[in-house]
Every structure is written in C-alpha cells, then in structure tokens.
Amino acid sequence: MRFVDFLLFPFALTYDGITSLRNRMFDAGLKRSQPFEVPTIVVGNLAVGGTGKTPFVEFLINHLSSTFNLAILSRGYGRKTTGYRLAQGDSSPSEIGDEPFQIYSKFKDKVTVAVGEERILAIPMILAENPEVEAIVLDDAFQHRYLLADLNILLTTYKSPFFNDYLLPVGRLREGRKNVNRADMIVVTKCPDNMEQQEKDSFKGKVSTYLQAEKPIFFAGLKYGLPYPINPEFPNPVNKFILVTGIVDPEPIRLKLEAMQKVVVETMAFPDHHYYTPKDMGRINDIYKKYSAQSVCILTTEKDAVKLKDNKLLELIKNIPVFVLPVEVDMEQKEEEQLLKSIKSMIINKNAESEI
Structure with a gap:
C-alpha cells in the first residue's frame, strides 16, 4: 500500500460498513429482490469499470442471439438523460450512453437495447414493447440487488483481480471481496495469450479462497480485429x-x-x-x-x-x-462451450417453467 492509502483507509472502512449493511439487509429479506419470469443474466464486477463488460456482452450477443430473442439493458452510464430509453434509429450516445449506443449500432438487427437506472422498472417496459423477448442481459448490474437475477456472471481482470484489490477509495472495489459468492460463475478477463494451465489453477485457487461453494471459473482474453x-x-x-x-x-x-x-x-x-x-x-x-x-x-x-x-x-x-x-472476447473452445452450455440451459429451463 502507498502511504496515502493509509490515510484513506478509514474512509474505506466506512464504505465497507455501508455496503455490508446494505447487502445484509437484502440477504435477510429486509430489502426485497424482485424476480422475473423472463430469464435475466447479469454481467458485472466488484471493481469500478475496466473489466471488459461490453466485449463480454457482445460475446453473449454473438453466441446467443441466433437461438434466443435477446434484450440488452444497461444503466447508460454517462448519458445526459435519465429514466427509461429504448434505443431507436434516432438515438445518440448522449441519450443512451456510449456503450449501449455502440451495442445498438452493431447489433440493432439482432437484439433490443434499452437503458434505465431502475432495472426492475425497465424490465417490464422492455417486455411491454417487445413481448417476444426470451432473455435479458443486464450490463453492470451486479450491485443492483433489487433484481433477483437468474444468472450472475462476475468479471475480474487478470491484471487486477478482485483478490488483490481494495475497497474504494483505497482501491477500486465497490464492495468487499467476499461478495464474489453472489456470482454463479466467474470469468477472468483480459488474460494473456496461451495462458498455461498451471497459472489458471493457481488463479482458481486464489479466487476459491473467497468462495463458500464451488463455482465455475473461466478464462478469457481479448482478440483485436x-x-x-x-x-x-x-x-x-x-x-x-x-x-x-x-x-x-x-x-x-x-x-x-x-x-x-x-x-x-x-x-x-x-x-x-x-x-x-x-x-x-x-x-x-x-x-x-x-x-x-x-x-x-x-x-x-x-x-x-x-x-x-x-x-x-x-x-x-x-x-x-x-x-x-475492433475487439472481441477470445476463449479456448472447451471453456467457451461449457460456459455457453450453462447459459443456454438456464434460459431454456426458465422459459419452460414459465410456460407451465
């Protein structure tokens, strides 16, 4: 730690107290998490930005949109508007945010794209306008606990993994390391090419230290076009x-x-x-x-x-x-197939349950 980090440490303890109390209230049912009949997939992280969420959302679009009718929901960080917005032909980055606009520009013929700070209000609005949607991917919603997601995918980077990071303002973590337990699977992003299995096993061991139960851990790099x-x-x-x-x-x-x-x-x-x-x-x-x-x-x-x-x-x-x-996620074929199989199975099973 730098010397300045010791000065910031009391603020990190205060931040930890606030976020921990909030999480305990959700865990105890004092704050309610809302489930939905439509399958919901959260792509998020513990840190503040920089884990490659947008390339991973695009990866999911590329591999799932031919099978399922998908909607992408984001908060629309950095936009100059508030509330719910459905991306349309006259939308702009200032209206819906740069990353949602990027996704809409690339995939508007394949998916529905919307933004809204209150996800549990935005989801019914998406479904009202697009009742054919079969699954919703939520970008950066791991901390949005008012939503009870069907699948939480947590991203952490190879260079700055959550287990080496610290809470704000000392580090970049939004909440404590132990909250990795809310994830259903963990993806280590921005990995180097040809990462050795021994290094993957070592990484898995460090992640597992914070897990109360075994969770699948995948590794993904970036491929530039x-x-x-x-x-x-x-x-x-x-x-x-x-x-x-x-x-x-x-x-x-x-x-x-x-x-x-x-x-x-x-x-x-x-x-x-x-x-x-x-x-x-x-x-x-x-x-x-x-x-x-x-x-x-x-x-x-x-x-x-x-x-x-x-x-x-x-x-x-x-x-x-x-x-x-251009950039896209790059995974070993075996890991990619295993990850996508888990996601597809969840969507199929959830939709089948909803039809009963």
Whole structure:
C-alpha cells in the first residue's frame, strides 16, 4: 500500500460498513429482490469499470442471439438523460450512453437495447414493447440487488483481480471481496495469450479462497480485429499510431499493438466515457501534425468512435486518418462451450417453467 492509502483507509472502512449493511439487509429479506419470469443474466464486477463488460456482452450477443430473442439493458452510464430509453434509429450516445449506443449500432438487427437506472422498472417496459423477448442481459448490474437475477456472471481482470484489490477509495472495489459468492460463475478477463494451465489453477485457487461453494471459473482474453476507417477517404491504416482513448486503461491495447509489430508514437488518454469536444479535436489535430511527417494515423476504440462520429466533431478531423480498433472476447473452445452450455440451459429451463 502507498502511504496515502493509509490515510484513506478509514474512509474505506466506512464504505465497507455501508455496503455490508446494505447487502445484509437484502440477504435477510429486509430489502426485497424482485424476480422475473423472463430469464435475466447479469454481467458485472466488484471493481469500478475496466473489466471488459461490453466485449463480454457482445460475446453473449454473438453466441446467443441466433437461438434466443435477446434484450440488452444497461444503466447508460454517462448519458445526459435519465429514466427509461429504448434505443431507436434516432438515438445518440448522449441519450443512451456510449456503450449501449455502440451495442445498438452493431447489433440493432439482432437484439433490443434499452437503458434505465431502475432495472426492475425497465424490465417490464422492455417486455411491454417487445413481448417476444426470451432473455435479458443486464450490463453492470451486479450491485443492483433489487433484481433477483437468474444468472450472475462476475468479471475480474487478470491484471487486477478482485483478490488483490481494495475497497474504494483505497482501491477500486465497490464492495468487499467476499461478495464474489453472489456470482454463479466467474470469468477472468483480459488474460494473456496461451495462458498455461498451471497459472489458471493457481488463479482458481486464489479466487476459491473467497468462495463458500464451488463455482465455475473461466478464462478469457481479448482478440483485436483489423482497424477500419471512420472516414472512407483513408482506406488503409499504416503501422504507426497515435492512440486516442476514453477508457479505464489503454495500456493493454498499446501492448497488443506492439506485440503485432505496430508502433504507438503517443497515447492521448481521456477519462472513461469521455465526451469529446471541439477543443479535444483541436488537440488531436495538433498531435497529428506533430507526427504527420512519419506517416501516422489516429487509432481509437469502438466506444470512442461512436462519439467521434458526431458530424460536428468529424468535420473537425476530416483531413486526418482516424481508424477504429475492433475487439472481441477470445476463449479456448472447451471453456467457451461449457460456459455457453450453462447459459443456454438456464434460459431454456426458465422459459419452460414459465410456460407451465
């Protein structure tokens, strides 16, 4: 621990007391958790952001939407609206949030996408407008205990696992480590390529220390696709990039690019869920001019791209090559099949029970 962490420790104890009391009230039935007839799947974490929830939700969409009619429900963090919103053709990142807008942009022909802070109010509204929905995936709802989910999937990263982290404000945990017990399965995300079985077993042992019962533990990495242009006038990326991101941790992207023999000449790291401004576009232009003689291009994430595509902002960077780096979850086939089999079985069984 850093010295400043000792100064913050009393605040972490207070935070722990508040979150523990809240959880005990739900466990004792003093606060009610609402179940629903439609199967509900929560994708969440113990930490504040950065565990790869959006790529994992997209992974579920890719593997489940051909079998089930899915809806995706998010709080819509960072949006400039409140209350329930159903994503539609005229929706924007400022209305529904950058990550829900990203999902809607990519999968609007496959799934229903909605946002709402109060999930137990939003779910009936989704079903009223889309009664054909067979399962709802809730992004970042592990702490939303007013919902009694049918399946809780907890994500924790390889680099910063929950068992090495601390409660806010000392660390990044929203609640104590022991609350991993509410999960039905744990997925370790952002794992390195070719992770050895011995290391997986060691990781499982450390996770299991906090479990009261055996839970399945899976391992997932990230797989990056070929960068594609925002502006079609620049069809091909070069091998030198200025990395522009508004995510929790751009370091894994930089390391992955370097492993692919790409050069990152500079990183512009904005806060997570950052909404870009004309001033930001000016900064991007200035950085690009600094390296333009080296034949560089701007590289950003899909989450950032949905905001940069705003016509007013895009006009300000129309003369520089901006590329988007797609990313998706990558799992070993055996683990992927086991995870998806468990999820599909739950959905099928729950829907069968509802029909009786």
